[in-house]
Amino acid sequence: IISDIVSTENLESYVIGGFVRDIFLKRESKDIDVVVIGSGIELAQKVAAKAGNPKVSIFKNFGTAMLKFKDLEIEFVGARKESYNRNSRKPIVENGSLEDDQKRRDFTINALALSLHKDNFGELLDPFGGIDDLNNKIIKTPMDPMITFSDDPLRMMRAIRFATQLNFKISDVTFEAIKENKERIHIISKERIIEELNKIVMSKKPSIGFKLLDESGLLQIIFPEFHKLKGRETRNGISHKDNFYHTLEVLDQLVPHSDNLWLRWSALLHDIAKPNTKKFIKGIGWTFHAHNFVGEKMVPRIFKNMKLPLNEKMKFVQKMVLLHMRPIVLAQEEVTDSAVRRLLFDAGDDIDELMKLCEADITSKNEEKVKRFLD
Ligand code: ATP
Secondary structure (H helix, E strand, O other), X not given: OHHHHHHHOOOOEEEEOHHHHHHHHOOOOOEEEEEEOOOHHHHHHHHHHHOOOOOEEEEHHHOEEEEEEOOEEEEEEEOEEEEOOOOOOOOEEEEOOHHHHHHOOOOHHHXXXXXXXXXXXXXXXXXXXXXXXXXXXXEOOOOOHHHHHHHOOHHHHHHHHHHHHHOOEEOHHHHHHHHHHHHHHHHOOHHXXXXXXXXXXXXXXXXXXXXXXXXXXXXXXXOHHHHOOOOOOEEOOEEOOOHHHHHHHHHHHHOOOOOOHHHHHHHHHOOOOHHHHOEEEOOOEEEOOOHHHHHHHHHHHXXXXXXXXXXXXXXXXXHHHHHOOHHHHOOOOOOOXXXXXXXXXXXXXXXXXHHHHHHOOOOHHHHHHHHHHHO
């Protein structure tokens, strides 16, 4: 339908961005971005009329329109050129050509366009070598990365998020520019940062993203409590383990067991208080006494700072941190004699069941019930 309209009206129009990238990566994608040299809103209205009038949502301020068709969400926008001022990631927008529009994209792999006009239907327009970068698994910016990241620092989080989700490498020049611009992340809202961080947490191998966040210097800014887990200290020849890498290992191990975001956050936070409770006792060595209790108290502060929801999800994470989650993660691990732990272990990846069980306060009275349940 779109191709019919743009061909009859002789408009220049393209599918662009993530949808095109995902075709080449053979990933399923339901969000389609259509760019037109002209008005995106007008094109959306014409397409809707021809498609039997599905609902069009118009965002006048952004000059975009969104149309839902079957299970697809199609967004229409006029090709644009963007410029930025230093204190905001909100661009100043003018009409532009396809290439202007591709230049404003964050990464070469997100700047691919396929023509919708019948004269050259399906022709790929790739002025920045996005296909080569897809084949070589490289994340890099179409323009000078120092400018790209300074203009919109959220792109630094996006670079690390895509590198994690796709298991791609961020090019050296691009990664250096992230390091240089890390302080600019302060102009980005916490909500946008956590959105990207949660995509890293939900990926197949979250450790990739956390290591990149650490290497770039962003982790220290956006999640200092987690950064503090890094490192090993040695006294009298005795060292403790590096809780940063240990936590990432636990998180990666959890992935095949559960795709529940809050259980993954529990994994992330299960040792969070260790840097605060760490002590070296002569004759005994390193102890982290009561770190789970302190961790439970730290959860609300971390959730508040990171603008995560302060509701029953947070309470679940608190409880999991308190109870420690290793028995669930390591299915092979021997079950301890604690009835509560056994119960958690038995719930396995039935997370709904686990959530319900965790809602009940775990008191000794409760523990009796738990024991009966297990018998
Ligand atoms: P996903 O659906 O996994 O988030 P996506 O690439 O579709 O991936 P969107 O956030 O939907 O991500 O963005 C769609 C397209 O818009 C991107 O492919 C990219 O071309 C462009 N884009 C999105 N955010 C930015 C940004 N901050 N700076 C520049 N271009 C962006």
